[in-house]
Amino acid sequence: MKKQYLLMAAFASAMAFTACSNEDDLGGIDSNPVINEVVEGATFEISISNQGVGTKAVRPMGSSAADNSVNTVALKVYKYDTDAWQEVTLASDESSATGGKIALKYVEGQAKTNAGSILTNGVIEYDADVEESVPGDDQHITKKAKIEVIGLENNAKYQIVAYGYNDDKGSSNVGYPYSSGPTAAGTGFENGVFQANVGTLQNPVHQLEEIFAASDVAETTLDKESSQAIFTVTPSLTLTRQVAGMLAYFKNVPIYLNKMDDPSDTHYKVEKLEIVANHKSADFYFPAMLLDNDDFNGIIAANDEEEVLLTFDFSKIAKNYQSPEKGATFYTFDGPSATTPNVAPYAEGYYGTPGLELQENTIFGARYLLPYDQHYGNSTTLVLRFYGKDTSNNYVLLEERDVTTENVPEGANMYTYDIRCNNFYSIGQKLATDTTDPDPDDPDDDDDPIDLTGKTINLRINDAWAVLHNMGIE
Numbered sequence: 314m315k316k317q318y319l320l321m322a323a324f325a326s327a328m329a330f331t332a333c334s335n336e337d338d339l340g341g342i343d344s345n346p347v348i349n350e351v352v353e354g355a356t357f358e359i360s361i362s363n364q365g366v367g368t369k370a371v372r373p374m375g376s377s378a379a380d381n382s383v384n385t386v387a388l389k390v391y392k393y394d395t396d397a398w399q400e401v402t403l404a405s406d407e408s409s410a411t412g413g414k415i416a417l418k419y420v421e422g423q424a425k426t427n428a429g430s431i432l433t434n435g436v437i438e439y440d441a442d443v444e445e446s447v448p449g450d451d452q453h454i455t456k457k458a459k460i461e462v463i464g465l466e467n468n469a470k471y472q473i474v475a476y477g478y479n480d481d482k483g484s485s486n487v488g489y490p491y492s493s494g495p496t497a498a499g500t501g502f503e504n505g506v507f508q509a510n511v512g513t514l515q516n517p518v519h520q521l522e523e524i525f526a527a528s529d530v531a532e533t534t535l536d537k538e539s540s541q542a543i544f545t546v547t548p549s550l551t552l553t554r555q556v557a558g559m560l561a562y563f564k565n566v567p568i569y570l571n572k573m574d575d576p577s578d579t580h581y582k583v584e585k586l587e588i589v590a591n592h593k594s595a596d597f598y599f600p601a602m603l604l605d606n607d608d609f610n611g612i613i614a615a616n617d618e619e620e621v622l623l624t625f626d627f628s629k630i631a632k633n634y635q636s637p638e639k640g641a642t643f644y645t646f647d648g649p650s651a652t653t654p655n656v657a658p659y660a661e662g663y664y665g666t667p668g669l670e671l672q673e674n675t676i677f678g679a680r681y682l683l684p685y686d687q688h689y690g691n692s693t694t695l696v697l698r699f700y701g702k703d704t705s706n707n708y709v710l711l712e713e714r715d716v717t718t719e720n721v722p723e724g725a726n727m728y729t730y731d732i733r734c735n736n737f738y739s740i741g742q743k744l745a746t747d748t749t750d751p752d753p754d755d756p757d758d759d760d761d762p763i764d765l766t767g768k769t770i771n772l773r774i775n776d777a778w779a780v781l782h783n784m785g786i787e
Contacts (some may be wrong), residue, residue: 341567354536354543356420356461357529359386359437359550360473361427383525385480387489388417388460391504393470398504400490401471403435410464422458430458438480464544467535474505475550476599477525478573490514492523498598506603508612509555511596513682521681525552526600554735555599555610560679561588561623561660562741562762564672566644568637570699570711581701581711583644586625588740591692593620594683601684608722608733611684622695623660623678630676631659645674668747670712675762677743693717693728694737695738717739732775737775 340362369590391398391415402414410416417435419426425438437458465471474687476495480488487493491514495507505528514522529548536543569580576782594611631644647668659665660678660732671677718725725731732738742761745751750758 321349327528335405335620355463355465355541355546356459357423357473357544357548357550358457358459359552383477383479383523384439385489386431386437386439386458386477388437388474389474389505390415390417390435390462391472391474392466393472400504404431404464405433407463412416412465412707413466415462415464417729418461418463420459420461424458434504443625455751462544463532465544467533467562468543469533469542471533471544471548471707472505472528472530473529473548473550474600475526475552476507477552478522490524495599498763499558502734503603505597505600509597509599521556523558523681524555524599526555526630528600528603532663538612555597555602555684556600557682557684557732557734557736557738558675558680558740559588559622559682559738560740560743561625562675562677562739562760563625563765564675564762565626565642565764565766566625566627566631566646567699567765568633568641568644568675570701572701572709581709583699583711584627584702584708585700586627587621587698587700588623589698590620590622590682591694591696592685592734594685594732595620597683598736606687609685609687609731610734611686611732622682623680625660625661625676625678630659632657643674648673649677661754666746670745670747671743672760672762677762680739682732685731688724688729688731690725690762694730694732697740701708718774739773742773 325560381670383408388763390401390403392401393399402415404410404414407416407418407653417432419428419430419432421435423439424430425440437460462471478490489512496510497504498506498508507526509524511521527550529550531544531548535541563586566586567583570583571578572581593614593616595614596612598604598610598612601607604610627644630646632647633641633645637644647656649671650656650667658671658674658676660676663678663680669677693715697714697716698710701711703709714750715728718730719727720730721727721732722730741763742759744758744760751758
């Protein structure tokens with residue numbers, strides 16, 4: 314059985330775009346020969362890769378892997394003029410790359426673009442597929458692309474900004490996921506910083522879409538042999554996720570709990586479980602690396618308050634909600650139903666992913682998250698809340714548990730670690746889509762849903778979605 318490996322979730326992957334040196338072998342990845350002479354010193358390279366334990370880039374709300382990978386990379390170029398970066402106009406052909414204009418020529422790689430052609434509006438397109446790699450493997454590079462810049466000026470400084478996303482070519486023709494294109498960040502930000510405008514998300518199926526982005530700066534000099542301007546150092550771009558992500562995977566969900574601090578010892582039926590963040594962001598900036606602190610590229614919401622990230626409504630998904638078996642302690646659930654929201658055993662609004670396998674009587678949910686705009690030390694970043702109902706059918710908080718981490722970021726503590734750019738927050742372990750035991754010889758990669766009978770709940774933060782860090786809930 315072909316394994317579909319994940320980064321801590323059915324949708325999570327450490328997909329990055331990494332630069333290669335001029336000596337990297339790009340042979341065999343494009344059947345079209347380069348039809349024009351290339352000035353090697355005027356080129357830069359990008360690639361898409363799966364790092365470490367990560368593989369498929371699957372939208373948490375998506376229904377198929379084919380729709381859930383980055384297939385478009387857009388490039389913008391800026392030139393430093395006097396005391397500010399000014400966007401350079403992209404020419405549509407080589408002959409027009411004069412008078413300050415440049416043209417971006419696709420040289421070779423795995424893109425669908427024909428070798429030797431000028432990129433239209435600086436856009437590179439790929440097939441919507443992603444190669445898989447085994448957790449623990451070395452970085453797995455795919456979809457390499459080499460670009461030549463035509464029309465460089467001598468003794469100049471250029472900045473290249475790249476951002477990648479999934480351009481849905483289906484009937485909805487979504488294109489760039491947020492409105493018609495990225496918006497300049499505006500006052501207080503240098504050119505090359507954009508705002509995603511989450512409120513304009515075009516695909517109504519998805520709550521949030523990921524963007525990959527990066528930037529690099531390079532100066533030019535005159536090449537003695539060709540008498541053309543070339544880069545003194547080849548630009549190197551590594552595109553990383555500009556959002557965060559999370560999953561929740563639980564077993565032994567209690568049917569009844571006592572209310573906190575209630576001396577009467579009254580038992581309440583557990584109606585729902587929420588995972589709540591202590592702050593709410595509305596949008597995000599990218600590339601985060603151009604900000605003062607690349608951990609915090611979020612834009613705080615006008616009504617800065619708590620945000621419910623995931624909700625499990627047991628009246629909808631528990632098989633024995635209406636009539637628990639005599640002496641029953643835990644809820645029971647049907648197995649996963651891919652692409653079907655609001656049914657067992659998923660969180661509200663989670664659509665699942667094809668072939669998803671879960672342990673018996675477990676619940677699961679996953680989503681992308683907006684990063685915070687700064688460190689918040691006033692309250693615990695994440696909490697779990699169990700709710701029942703009183704005699705008036707109003708929700709009553711039964712129990713709250715703090716989510717803690719052993720991997721404390723600088724300036725934070727085990728409770729106040731914040732939601733940070735390109736971090737993955739995993740309550741429970743899920744490393745493979747179509748199996749709960751990816752490698753029978755390696756017990757460390759088995760599914761490990763959180764046991765809700767315990768007060769201490771193990772949770773892992775994946776910093777940059779490549780290294781796992783143990784966490785816990787109190």
